[in-house]
Amino acid sequence: xxxxxxxxxxxxxxxxxxxxxxxxxxxxxxxxxxxxxxxxxxxxxxxxxxxxxxxxxxxxxxxxxxxxxxxxxxxxxxxxxxxxxxxxxxxxxxxxxxxxxxxxxxxxxxxxxxxxxxxxxxxxxxxxxxxxxxxxxxxxxxxxxxxxxxxxxxxxxxxxxxxxxxxxxxxxxxxxxxxxxxxxxxxxxxxxxxxxxxxxxxxxxxxxxxxxxxxxxxxxxxxxxxxxxxxxxxxxxxxxxxxxxxxxxxxxxxxxxxxxxxxxxxxxxxxxxxxxxxxxxxxxxxxxxxxxxxxxxxxxxxxxxxxxxxxxxxxxxxxxxxxxxxxxxxxxxxxxxxxxxxxxxxxxxxxxxxxxxxxxxxxxxxxxxxxxxxxxxxxxxxxxxxxxxxxxxxxxxxxxxxxxxxxxxxxxxxxxxxxxxxxxxxxxxxxxxx
Numbered sequence: 001x002x003x004x005x006x007x008x009x010x011x012x013x014x015x016x017x018x019x020x021x022x023x024x025x026x027x028x029x030x031x032x033x034x035x036x037x038x039x040x041x042x043x044x045x046x047x048x049x050x051x052x053x054x055x056x057x058x059x060x061x062x063x064x065x066x067x068x069x070x071x072x073x074x075x076x077x078x079x080x081x082x083x084x085x086x087x088x089x090x091x092x093x094x095x096x097x098x099x100x101x102x103x104x105x106x107x108x109x110x111x112x113x114x115x116x117x118x119x120x121x122x123x124x125x126x127x128x129x130x131x132x133x134x135x136x137x138x139x140x141x142x143x144x145x146x147x148x149x150x151x152x153x154x155x156x157x158x159x160x161x162x163x164x165x166x167x168x169x170x171x172x173x174x175x176x177x178x179x180x181x182x183x184x185x186x187x188x189x190x191x192x193x194x195x196x197x198x199x200x201x202x203x204x205x206x207x208x209x210x211x212x213x214x215x216x217x218x219x220x221x222x223x224x225x226x227x228x229x230x231x232x233x234x235x236x237x238x239x240x241x242x243x244x245x246x247x248x249x250x251x252x253x254x255x256x257x258x259x260x261x262x263x264x265x266x267x268x269x270x271x272x273x274x275x276x277x278x279x280x281x282x283x284x285x286x287x288x289x290x291x292x293x294x295x296x297x298x299x300x301x302x303x304x305x306x307x308x309x310x311x312x313x314x315x316x317x318x319x320x321x322x323x324x325x326x327x328x329x330x331x332x333x334x335x336x337x338x339x340x341x342x343x344x345x346x347x348x349x350x351x352x353x354x355x356x357x358x359x360x361x362x363x364x365x366x367x368x369x370x371x372x373x374x375x376x377x378x379x380x381x382x383x384x385x386x387x388x389x390x391x392x393x394x395x396x397x398x399x400x401x402x403x404x405x406x407x408x409x410x411x412x413x414x415x416x417x418x419x420x421x422x423x424x425x426x427x428x429x430x431x432x433x434x
Contacts (some may be wrong), residue, residue, distance in 0.1 A: 001165040007032040007076040009083060009093055010205065012040050015138055016082035019110060021052035026170045030060045038065040052141050057167035073100040079232045082110040085240050087118065094122035101127060106162060108134040113244050117151040128153035132162060135183060135287040137376040145376030146172035147183045173375035180362045181248040185372035186241050187362065188355045195256040196226040197263055199343065202404050204298040207307050209280050214309035215344050218431035219318050221380030231273035231280045232329035235266055240405050253354055262298050313341040322432035332393045348385060349403050355382035356415050380429035382424035
């Protein structure tokens with residue numbers, strides 16, 4: 001597949017800008033950068049180049065606004081839509097694109113969870129065969145996951161060519177998944193993140209947000225604690241994902257997608273996270289250049305200093321990990337029966353079980369769950385987590401003992417049957433820092 005010219009629609013958004021950088025740098029394509037305000041598009045060009053650390057691509061980035069959309073689309077080999085996560089907005093864009101789309105061109109949506117089939121049906125019948133879901137993760141420069149979705153209308157030979165282009169040219173970790181709400185990566189990841197938000201409310205008198213983040217820090221197999229991740233993504237984006245999952249899925253974990261009231265309150269006050277300056281956390285900047293990072297206290301409704309929570313089980317795990325004794329670190333986690341250790345092991349087990357459960361439902365292999373969590377979230381993949389815990393315990397017995405409410409709802413024998421070893425080394429994900 002020879003993609004020389006690309007149109008990206010919605011380029012002033014974070015994801016639109018970052019995806020544009022991938023097409024222009026890795027794909028070496030000329031990119032028409034389309035936004036509503038051409039001056040804002042022009043101002044976005046340096047950010048696009050910076051996102052892939054390649055200032056030289058600026059010469060291949062052509063600013064455009066919606067009045068120029070027809071011309072841009074007509075010249076493009078591939079059109080990528082990256083507008084707001086709203087089915088009506090995306091449908092309208094699809095109808096505009098269809099008017100000028102060449103018969104040999106590819107059209108893609110970067111939606112993070114809306115129905116690919118519904119969006120395909122916004123195109124004339126003859127164009128639906130060349131329409132696909134291509135969901136990259138943010139920031140794509142460092143998170144190479146690309147979830148790929150086809151529909152009943154998709155041409156299989158074109159799908160194979162596009163997957164090869166994404167993998168071989170754009171250097172994406174391509175995972176094909178079914179057209180299901182939030183697909184696979186976000187369904188797994190935001191289940192855990194939203195449940196962590198619920199736990200922060202449950203344990204608000206113990207510290208709440210920073211308390212739960214301290215229990216689920218980098219020593220538990222993730223680059224960034226879960227609530228810090230939600231703040232990074234944006235609470236409004238988080239809400240859109242979990243509301244979609246709450247409404248359109250019906251599995252045993254459905255209740256864990258209910259957004260806590262305090263998060264809705266923050267969103268209503270436009271405290272959306274890092275991008276707005278305040279959310280679950282807030283950074284206060286002083287005139288002398290100093291910065292002070294604070295956290296939202298759920299009990300009082302005000303921001304306070306972050307508490308440097310220290311838990312014996314966590315301190316011991318960090319020490320063991322720093323020494324390279326991972327087996328002892330996991331033994332400490334499993335054997336410690338403090339409240340915080342129980343919360344931690346419960347989350348890790350629920351994450352592992354739900355990942356494998358969703359892979360069977362949404363993907364085509366269990367290994368897909370490993371790929372999406374490693375390449376899309378930089379979390380220890382579920383099969384790697386299984387291997388880590390297997391070094392100190394029988395995992396099936398541990399699940400039945402520590403999360404019996406889940407074990408009663410899921411056929412554990414079927415879920416854990418014939419699991420293949422993970423291709424990922426769990427040791428790279430467990431860090432000795434916070």
